[in-house]
Amino acid sequence: LMVWLRRCTHYLFIVVVAVNSTLLTISAGDYIFYTDWAWTSFTVFSISQTLMLTVGAVYYLTFTGVPGTATYYGLIMTVYTWVAKGAWFALGYPYDFIVTPIWLPSAMLLDLAYWATKRNKHSLILFGGVLVGMSLPLFNMVNLITVADPLETAFKYPRPTLPPYMTPIEPQVGKFYNSPVALGAGAGAVLSVTFAALGCKLTTWTYRWMA
DSSP, X not given: OHXXXXXXXXXXXXXXXXXXXXXXXXXXXXXXXXXXXXXXXXXXXXXXXXXXXXXXXXXXXXXXXXXXXXXXXXXXXXXXXXXXXXXXXXXXXXXXXXXXXXXXXXXXXXXXXXXXXXXXXXXXXXXIHHHHHHHHHHHHHHHHHHSSOHHHHHHHSOOTTXXXXXXXXXXXXXXXXXXXXXXXHHHHHHHHHHHHHHXXXXXXXXXXXXX
């Protein structure tokens, strides 16, 4: 019975948590369209992606106890997201509109922290959390660099769900005065430790429920 329960939980986890993570981060890159608020949105979205990646990957990692699982989780999210973004492409949006999923490098750092400390849960929370929080905004910037011209794209392909009063009306000028990467990495380094701790706690609850 216990083996059956664990297997069911395992498959349930892959489907439910990974799908929900993907759904919550599917609009990663929408900050391209909020032209006047681009950098604020970038920071907020970086933290939201950090939350979903860290909680899910740490949960899955500590559930299996096998270093490498976090990267596998990041890969699941990436594939799901490519499928969803592919739908946008099919609707006629240009390829450079489809923002690159950038979770894998951060997920690999989680695995590294877990493996290097001989599967120490507390090291995973502290070191892994900080590494993800600091790295994800950096990789997230790849999204803005790879989109040809964010302003032109925002005007040419307006987001259907964007209300009229949010439509961009002027270009963003002082882009790098207050670095969104630094702000996202600073906030992420602190918050991701909490996110990682939550992921570990979810594993504890899962085992308790199955016992």
